[in-house]
Amino acid sequence: MSVVDNFYHKRRSVLARKMLSDPIKDEDLNTILNAGIRVPDHGALNPWKIVVIKKNKLKTIDEEVILPEYKKENPNSSKQSLEIESKRLQRASVILAVLSTPVEHPKIPNWEMILSSGAVCMNLLSCAQSLGYAAQWLTEWYAYNNKMLEYLGGRKDIDKISGFIYLGHKVEEPNERRRPDPKNVINYL
Numbered sequence: 163m164s165v166v167d168n169f170y171h172k173r174r175s176v177l178a179r180k181m182l183s184d185p186i187k188d189e190d191l192n193t194i195l196n197a198g199i200r201v202p203d204h205g206a207l208n209p210w211k212i213v214v215i216k217k218n219k220l221k222t223i224d225e226e227v228i229l230p231e232y233k234k235e236n237p238n239s240s241k242q243s244l245e246i247e248s249k250r251l252q253r254a255s256v257i258l259a260v261l262s263t264p265v266e267h268p269k270i271p272n273w274e275m276i277l278s279s280g281a282v283c284m285n286l287l288s289c290a291q292s293l294g295y296a297a298q299w300l301t302e303w304y305a306y307n308n309k310m311l312e313y314l315g316g317r318k319d320i321d322k323i324s325g326f327i328y329l330g331h332k333v334e335e336p337n338e339r340r341r342p343d344p345k346n347v348i349n350y351l
Contacts, residue, residue, distance in 0.1 A: 169292055174336045176296035178253040181330030186255045190293055194329070197289035198258070201281035205267060209275035210282050210324070213259040213314045220251040227313050228304050235303075250304070254328040258286050259314050262322045279324040286327045296332040299325045 191214070198212060215223060225248070232247040233239065239247075251257055262279035264272045283299050290297035304310045305323040312318060 170288075173288065173291055174338065175287070175291070175298040176330070176332055176336045178298050178300060178328040178330075180333050180336070181254055181296045181298075181328065182333055183252065183255045184331050186295065186329055190295070191256060191329075193293065194286055194289045195258070198260075198282050198286035201278055201285055203278045204274050205270045207265055207267065207270065207275060207278075209262065209264045210279040211261045211263050211315065212282065212286070213261065215251065215257040215259060216255065220254070220257065223310075223313065224248055224251050227307075227310050231304065231307050231309050250302070251326075254330045256329045258327040258329065260286070260324040260327065261311075261314060261316050262324045263316070264320070276322075276324075279322075283325045283327060290327070290329050294332075296328075296330045298328045300328060301325050 195212060195214070199208075203209070228250050229244070229248045233244070236243070260279060260283050262276050264275040287297050287299050301323070305326065308318050311321060311323055314323065316323065
């Protein structure tokens with residue numbers, strides 16, 4: 163069997179709520195990060211940043227950014243919802259926040275820079291999963307929150323959060339989900 167048959171045809175994200183937050187080896191984290199930045203990048207502009215969030219910072223961001231912002235936008239929230247929001251990031255061992263940080267360029271379109279940022283997310287996700295870690299690429303509501311963007315060092319009205327790559331350990335193997343029929347999404351000219 164080829165690498166494609168063994169990994170890419172069977173690749174599956176593990177839901178963040180089904181992860182264990184046991185530590186991830188530093189050497190593996192470095193491998194994941196280095197793989198993440200090896201993406202197509204027209205002009206070698208590096209129009210993205212990765213913010214590594216781990217240990218106590220997961221709890222700090224939950225308490226200082228996510229929960230207060232959620233309460234502000236949802237003043238009549240249930241106790242159960244507030245409990246979920248108070249531990250959003252703590253579901254994982256490490257979270258890699260990927261920011262799209264486009265730059266002005268006379269020839270390279272902004273769209274290509276945004277796509278490059280998405281490629282960073284996919285490389286991080288695939289590398290983590292290939293090492294046997296539980297991983298999920300999430301945006302969720304706080305990826306569109308200006309306070310979160312600014313906390314991560316992003317520029318309001320310029321940068322965007324492309325995603326949060328949750329890394330942890332599997333509680334169980336994930337179930338397969340419905341995939342598109344290749345005939346419906348692939349055309350040949």
